[in-house]
Amino acid sequence: MTVWHFIAQNRAELLDLTLEHLWLVGISILIAVLIGIPLGILISRWPALDKPILGSANVIQTIPSLALFGFLLPAPWIGERADRLAILALTLYALLPLIRNTYVGIRGVDAAVVDAARGMGMTDRQVLLQVQLPLALGVIIAGIRVATVICVGLATIAAAIGAGGLGEFIFRGLAMVSDSVILAGAIPAALLALLADFGLGRLEKRLQPR
């Protein structure tokens, strides 16, 4: 049985798993954006916090994904449902590129521009919202892009704890020793990653100043 054959026979399930995959990634990235960008802004203003916050995000990044799922299993409320667990783990992985890129993006804004903005009498908030964030936006989108690509890949492992997604086919294929079934999960997952990379890459280019 070829991949295409398998896919043709399991169209409905493939669609479900793809949507499930997108949902896991989408929610995780959304939460990571809501936490990561403010944290990035925070450490760009209080440099004393940059080492502990970036350090913690870095440490999380180094935990093997399967182990992280395992560690989170005993957590109350979170551990009760596989999808909550998967979303939490994916969010944690997505944080580092978001925090780091927000930080680097804001720090990278031309010092003369910020100096002029302050000297003219913009409040800190106005400097942030009208000058620093708009000029850092391209770099921040690049962070979202990296985080999304990482999460699309990692989300396949969420199937190991029963959270669904395209990893279902991959793990089923491994159990059945069937390349076709593995590929039926792997190819769409790879395509999703490429698509996210391409789409967010376009957005990033458009928002890049200069």
Next chain:
Amino acid sequence: MLSTAKLAIEFRAVAYSPDAGAPILRDLNLAIERGETLVLLGRSGSGKTTTLRLINRLLSPTAGDILIEGRSTSDWNVIRLRRMIGYVIQDIGLFPHFTVQRNIATIPKLEGWPAARIHSRVNELLTLVGLDPQLATRYPRELSGGQRQRIGVARALAADPPILLMDEPFGALDPLTRAELQREFLSLQNRLRKTVVFVTHDVREALLLGDRIALMANARLTTLCTPQEFRSSKNPLVAAYMESVTTVTCDRGDT
């Protein structure tokens, strides 16, 4: 109080040292009158820029007091203070994501001016600094260095501040554009009569533009005089500066 009413800016025994480090400015006493152009002249690191940044409180003095319109900068609301002081720097610092129009309109917009008033003010300012009002829709990257610096001046003048701080504004320009902008600055200042504090390390620029020259060296104000007095001063440091000008002139005469 009567004496301070004439003064736009007054430094009283001002010193500044960064958190951990040698003092950048020591015991500065300096009174700047309304409508005069005071040039701060000196080498890099002599404390000129620090003096300037103390005026709009981008830096706070470690000792002494700075009075703007008779009131200590620490008593001013810092945002109000900065909005009545135009600020032009060498790197210009135009907002690259804003059009020329939006750059010039930054402060009027924050001050909530109506759109029609902003529009006419932008046109007025572009004309004032010798630019075509059609440039309003361009982005800074599409302009030449001289044009950008003019926009920087227009932006600083937008809300008609009584005080203007200029930190080597023409330092990065080619000699011809620089001379052109210096001439324009003089004619502009003749009309507007702002209180201008102008930082430069170029003696000729200081002699040309200043009503008075404050020469700074090693974190101190060493000489305060008019350009005429400066030319004939016997002070060895001033004489050294004057010599540097004449030497250059002689070299040019030879070739």
